[in-house]
Amino acid sequence: AQTVTQSQPEMSVQEAETVTLSCTYDTSESDYYLFWYKQPPSRQMILVIRQEAYKQQNATENRFSVNFQKAAKSFSLKISDSQLGDAAMYFCAYRTMEYGNKLVFGAGTILRVKS
Amino acid sequence: KAGVTQTPRYLIKTRGQQVTLSCSPISGHRSVSWYQQTPGQGLQFLFEYFSETQRNKGNFPGRFSGRQFSNSRSEMNVSTLELGDSALYLCASSPPLTLGTYEQYFGPGTRLTVT
Numbered sequence: 001a002q003t004v005t006q007s008q009p010e011m012s013v014q015e016a017e018t019v020t021l022s023c024t025y026d027t028s029e030s031d032y033y034l035f036w037y038k039q040p041p042s043r044q045m046i047l048v049i050r051q052e053a054y055k056q057q058n059a060t061e062n063r064f065s066v067n068f069q070k071a072a073k074s075f076s077l078k079i080s081d082s083q084l085g086d087a088a089m090y091f092c093a094y095r096t097m098e099y100g101n102k103l104v105f106g107a108g109t110i111l112r113v114k115s
Numbered sequence: 116k117a118g119v120t121q122t123p124r125y126l127i128k129t130r131g132q133q134v135t136l137s138c139s140p141i142s143g144h145r146s147v148s149w150y151q152q153t154p155g156q157g158l159q160f161l162f163e164y165f166s167e168t169q170r171n172k173g174n175f176p177g178r179f180s181g182r183q184f185s186n187s188r189s190e191m192n193v194s195t196l197e198l199g200d201s202a203l204y205l206c207a208s209s210p211p212l213t214l215g216t217y218e219q220y221f222g223p224g225t226r227l228t229v230t
Contacts, residue, residue, distance in 0.1 A: 011175060033217045045221035091158065095217055100171040101146050101209045103219060105158040 001096050002027045006106035013082045013090070013113050020067075021109050022078045023092030029053075033095040035075045035103070040088040048090070051075065079111075087113040116136050116141055119208050119222035127228045133194040136225045140208030146170075147189040148219060149181060152203040161204075164189050193227075201229045 003026045013019035025034070036048040051059045051068050059066050061085075067076045079086055092106040120139045128134050140147050148171075149161040160173040164183035181191040189210075195199055203226050206218035 030188075035218060037221075043226075044223050045207075047218050050216070050218055056227070072212060099149050099209065100161050100165070101163050101207075101219060102171045102173075102218075103148070103207075104160070105150075105156075107157050 002029070002032075002096060002104050004094050004104050004106035006090075006092055006109050008109045009107070010110045010112070012112045012114060013086075015078070015082055015084060017082055018078060018080045019082055019111065021079075021092075021111065023075045023077070023106055025073050025075065025092070025094050027094065027096075029096060029098075031097045033067075033097070034075045035093040035095065036064070036066070036075075037091045037093060037105075038086075038088045039091065039108070040085075045091075045095050049077065065076070067086050082113050084113050084115060086112055116143075119206060119220055119226050121222040121227060123207050124223065125226045125228075127230060129195050129230055130198060132149030132195055132196050133192060134196060135190050135192045135229060136190045136204055138191075138208075138222060139159075140189070140206075141220055142209075144208035144210055144220075146209040147183060147185050147187065148196075148207045148209070149189070149191050150205040150207065151175075152205060152224070153201075155198070158205070160218065161191065196229045197230050202227060 032053045034051045063080045089108045093103040104113045118215045146154040146165045163171040183189045203224045
């Protein structure tokens with residue numbers, strides 16, 4: 001079974017600075033998808049970025065980018081130019097390519113943004 | 116396009132009762148997944164429905180069940196409620212796999228409190 005580990009329960013960043021959230025996962029599969037989701041205090045889960053395991057190029061979405069290291073099974077999220085609205089719980093999630101939709105989530109990292 | 120909707124948003128039930136939660140996916144999405152979120156266990160996959168059939172099931176007791184209708188709307192039912200069932204229940208829908216994106220879009224959740 002796949003597992004996802006987020007070793008940082010809480011992180012803080014100054015507004016306009018850069019922060020990196022860590023995620024590692026364990027799998028025996030060679031093809032899969034990885035995601036970062038954001039959950040603000042409203043509890044609405046919002047997709048931040050996705051990465052296909054077969055793609056070597058790291059995904060980027062505006063101020064959000066990932067560092068995907070397949071051999072190390074590492075998938076970190078970098079947030080540049082942090083904004084107050086980035087404050088939220090961030091979840092790393094794994095999706096197998098096996099039949100069906102099922103996400104395995106990490107425990108989450110609370111990100112606090114200081115003004 | 117309207118997002119995933121869940122009703123009700125908040126629910127208070129008594130131990131031993133049963134409850135039904137509803138989820139309407141994004142138009143055109145036929146896959147609906149359910150997750151339970153608690154402070155202690157984090158986000159855990161309950162089950163997934165596709166074309167009115169349960170396609171995946173997580174490790175939850177038989178008290179947790181679901182179904183999907185021909186219009187892709189889904190319901191989940193919890194019978195004989197226990198205090199430990201208090202949680203945020205999230206529903207997510209997924210676009211057709213032919214689009215090759217594999218992400219899930221979440222609803223706002225139903226907060227269930229069991230007293």
